[in-house]
Amino acid sequence: MPSLIDIRRRIRSVKNTQQITKAMKMVSAAKLRRAQDRVISSRPYAGLLRQVLANVASAAAGDESVAENPLLARRPETRILLVLVTSDKGLAGAFNSNLIKGAQRFTEDHRDASVRMELVGRKGRDFFKKRGVTITGEHLNMLKAGFADVAAIARTAMDLYRAGEIDSVYLLFNEFKSVVSQKLTLARVLPVELPEQQAPVDYIFEQPPVEMLQALLPRYVEMEFYRALLETAASEHAARMTAMEAATSNAGEMIEKLTLYMNRVRQASITKEIIEVVSGAAAAE
Numbered sequence: 001m002p003s004l005i006d007i008r009r010r011i012r013s014v015k016n017t018q019q020i021t022k023a024m025k026m027v028s029a030a031k032l033r034r035a036q037d038r039v040i041s042s043r044p045y046a047g048l049l050r051q052v053l054a055n056v057a058s059a060a061a062g063d064e065s066v067a068e069n070p071l072l073a074r075r076p077e078t079r080i081l082l083v084l085v086t087s088d089k090g091l092a093g094a095f096n097s098n099l100i101k102g103a104q105r106f107t108e109d110h111r112d113a114s115v116r117m118e119l120v121g122r123k124g125r126d127f128f129k130k131r132g133v134t135i136t137g138e139h140l141n142m143l144k145a146g147f148a149d150v151a152a153i154a155r156t157a158m159d160l161y162r163a164g165e166i167d168s169v170y171l172l173f174n175e176f177k178s179v180v181s182q183k184l185t186l187a188r189v190l191p192v193e194l195p196e197q198q199a200p201v202d203y204i205f206e207q208p209p210v211e212m213l214q215a216l217l218p219r220y221v222e223m224e225f226y227r228a229l230l231e232t233a234a235s236e237h238a239a240r241m242t243a244m245e246a247a248t249s250n251a252g253e254m255i256e257k258l259t260l261y262m263n264r265v266r267q268a269s270i271t272k273e274i275i276e277v278v279s280g281a282a283a284a285e
Contacts, residue, residue, distance in 0.1 A: 014258065054194065056209050078114065085172065103124070103128070119139070122140050150225050155218070170186060174236075182239060189224045189225070
């Protein structure tokens with residue numbers, strides 16, 4: 001049976017841990033608000049960009065040169081680039097492990113193809129760097145980066161695709177749904193699949209629609225990369241806040257159990273001392 005000093009030391013240790021997890025929860029909650037605002041503000045722009053792309057593609061559908069755009073070229077998927085977006089820190093529950101397992105499933109499902117990886121985030125980099133995976137690039141501390149830094153990664157992928165070194169590009173990230181829900185999402189961004197036009201809009205084009213389409217396609221791919229990082233950043237803070245809240249609650253339950261156990265041990269020791277005193281007095285008589 002542990003002594004009272006050992007139990008008190010353990011209670012003190014759990015309380016210190018509880019203070020840390022509670023502070024981390026508050027920090028993640030504050031960061032989540034900002035990350036959530038960035039995600040919500042980016043979604044209308046991404047939706048409008050897809051709509052404009054669909055309208056321009058519809059206007060340029062009659063031009064044969066549209067099919068010659070290298071970002072629309074479809075080839076058999078023998079060389080695939082998987083862009084995995086993870087976080088740089090842990091203590092976020094199953095956030096990173098789900099992404100890594102999703103990447104492993106992807107490589108298993110495409111055994112017949114050569115899969116390269118573009119790793120965004122320290123956790124994914126640390127995992128796959130030790131497993132003999134072909135890595136084309138590593139990017140750390142990108143979840144707080146601006147659009148220009150993320151667009152540089154997208155342009156590198158587009159250059160590889162234009163040169164014919166890869167046949168498709170996939171994004172694997174966590175899409176932010178709510179504080180308690182993040183959806184593992186796999187999206188193919190290259191070749192670009194032109195969205196279908198919902199309601200035709202009669203635009204007056206100053207430039208030929210084909211030229212506008214060529215200018216919009218790279219911007220569309222860059223926005224998809226940027227949106228994936230924004231969604232992952234918000235999902236990371238939500239997952240960490242949920243994990244730290246659960247850890248704080250578990251620490252409170254452990255403190256209650258240890259306090260109850262300590263009281264029982266102290267009561268048992270007091271009872272034992274009383275019995276020894278009574279027994280000693282009875283023996284003296």
